[in-house]
Amino acid sequence: MSGDHQVFSNRVRDPTQLLDISTARVANTTPSDETAAQRAPSESLSVVFDDVSFAFDDHVVLDHVSFRVPTGSLRFLLGASGSGKSVLLKLILGLFRPDSGTITVNGQHIDGMPEDDLLRLRADIGMVFQENALFDSLTVNENVGFRLYEETRMPLDQVRERVKEVLGFIGLADYIDRMPSELSGGQRRRVALARAMPTRPNLLLFDDPTTGLDPLTAATVDDEIVKLRDLEKVTAIVATHQIRDAFYVATHQAVRTPEGVKIVTAEDPNTTPAEFMVLHEGRILFEGDATELLASEDSYLKEFLYKTLPPW
Numbered sequence: 092m093s094g095d096h097q098v099f100s101n102r103v104r105d106p107t108q109l110l111d112i113s114t115a116r117v118a119n120t121t122p123s124d125e126t127a128a129q130r131a132p133s134e135s136l137s138v139v140f141d142d143v144s145f146a147f148d149d150h151v152v153l154d155h156v157s158f159r160v161p162t163g164s165l166r167f168l169l170g171a172s173g174s175g176k177s178v179l180l181k182l183i184l185g186l187f188r189p190d191s192g193t194i195t196v197n198g199q200h201i202d203g204m205p206e207d208d209l210l211r212l213r214a215d216i217g218m219v220f221q222e223n224a225l226f227d228s229l230t231v232n233e234n235v236g237f238r239l240y241e242e243t244r245m246p247l248d249q250v251r252e253r254v255k256e257v258l259g260f261i262g263l264a265d266y267i268d269r270m271p272s273e274l275s276g277g278q279r280r281r282v283a284l285a286r287a288m289p290t291r292p293n294l295l296l297f298d299d300p301t302t303g304l305d306p307l308t309a310a311t312v313d314d315e316i317v318k319l320r321d322l323e324k325v326t327a328i329v330a331t332h333q334i335r336d337a338f339y340v341a342t343h344q345a346v347r348t349p350e351g352v353k354i355v356t357a358e359d360p361n362t363t364p365a366e367f368m369v370l371h372e373g374r375i376l377f378e379g380d381a382t383e384l385l386a387s388e389d390s391y392l393k394e395f396l397y398k399t400l401p402p403w
C-alpha cells in the first residue's frame with residue numbers, strides 16, 4: 092500500500108510549492124490517545140499570545156502583543172499591508188520564533204519547542220497561505236487530498252471519499268477530476284481553501300484568502316468561511332486587509348435547507364459571531380465585534396474603514 096503513496100510530489104513542477112503545503116506533517120490518520128491528552132488541558136483557548144515581541148533586525152513587527160482566541164471562535168486579523176498579519180500567523184505555526192513573550196497553541200507552549208514537536212503540532216493546523224497556489228499538474232482530487240495521499244497510510248479510496256466530502260462542502264464535488272486550469276479564479280481559491288480541511292485540523296489559519304479576487308468572487312470565498320463557522324464550528328483566524336470580507340462574514344449566516352446549504356443575510360448580528368483584531372504599528376489597536384469596530388472613534392480606524400468599505 093505504501094508504494095501508492097508519495098507519488099504526487101514527483102509530478103509537481105515547481106518543488107518550492109511543496110514547502111507551503113508540507114510545513115505541516117500529518118502524524119496520524121486517527122488521533123492517538125497522546126494527541127487527545129495533549130489537547131485536553133486548555134481546550135477552551137486555541138491560541139494565546141502573551142506579551143509577544145518580534146523584529147527583523149531593528150525593524151519591529153510586533154511590539155508586546157497579547158490576545159487570546161477561544162476554541163471554536165472566528166477571529167479576523169485586520170491590518171494594512173505590511174502591518175504584520177502574515178508574520179503573526181507564522182509565529183503561531185512556529186515558523187518564526189518570538190524575541191520575547193510566550194505563545195500557546197492548542198494548549199502547548201510553542202516558543203522554544205523543538206522542531207519535531209512543532210511538526211506534530213502543525214499536523215493539527217490547516218493553513219492557507221497568501222501565496223498558496225494549486226499544483227497545476229495535479230487534479231483537484233490530488234490537490235485536495237495531497238496531505239492524506241502523501242503523509243498518511245489512509246487507503247486511497249478512503250482519501251477520495253474524504254476529498255469528495257470536502258469538495259461537497261464547498262459545492263465543487265463535480266469538479267473532483269478536473270485540472271486547476273479548468274477552473275475559474277474563484278473556484279481555484281475555494282479549492283485552495285478546501286485543501287486545508289481533509290485532515291480535520293482543529294485550527295485553521297487563512298492568510299489573505301481573497302487577495303486579487305473581484306468583490307463578487309471574494310464573496311464566494313467568504314461564503315466558505317461563513318460555512319466553516321456556522322456548520323463546522325472550527326476555530327479559525329483569517330488575516331485580511333479587506334475589511335469588506337470581515338463585514339460580509341459578520342453579516343451573513345449559513346443555514347441548512349431541504350435544497351442544501353444557503354448563505355443568507357443575518358437578521359440578528361448575535362447569530363454571526365466574529366471577533367476583530369486590528370494590527371497597526373506593531374500593536375493591537377482594536378479588539379472587539381463588528382458593531383464596536385464601526386462605532387470606534389479612533390482616527391486611524393475611521394480612516395481605515397472609510398477607505399476600504401463601500402458606502403453603506
Ligand SMILES: Nc1ncnc2c1ncn2[C@@H]1O[C@H](COP(=O)(O)OP(=O)(O)O)[C@@H](O)[C@H]1O
Nearest residue numbers: 147150152170171172173174175176177178179
Ligand atoms: N522574511 C522577512 N524578512 C524581513 N522582513 C520581513 C520578512 N517578512 C516580512 N517582513 C516585514 O515585516 C513586516 C510585516 O510583514 P507581513 O507580516 O508580511 O505583513 P502583512 O501580512 O500584514 O502584509 C513588513 O514590514 C515586511 O516587510
Ligand SMILES: [Mg+2]
Nearest residue numbers: 176177221299
Ligand atoms: Mg500578509
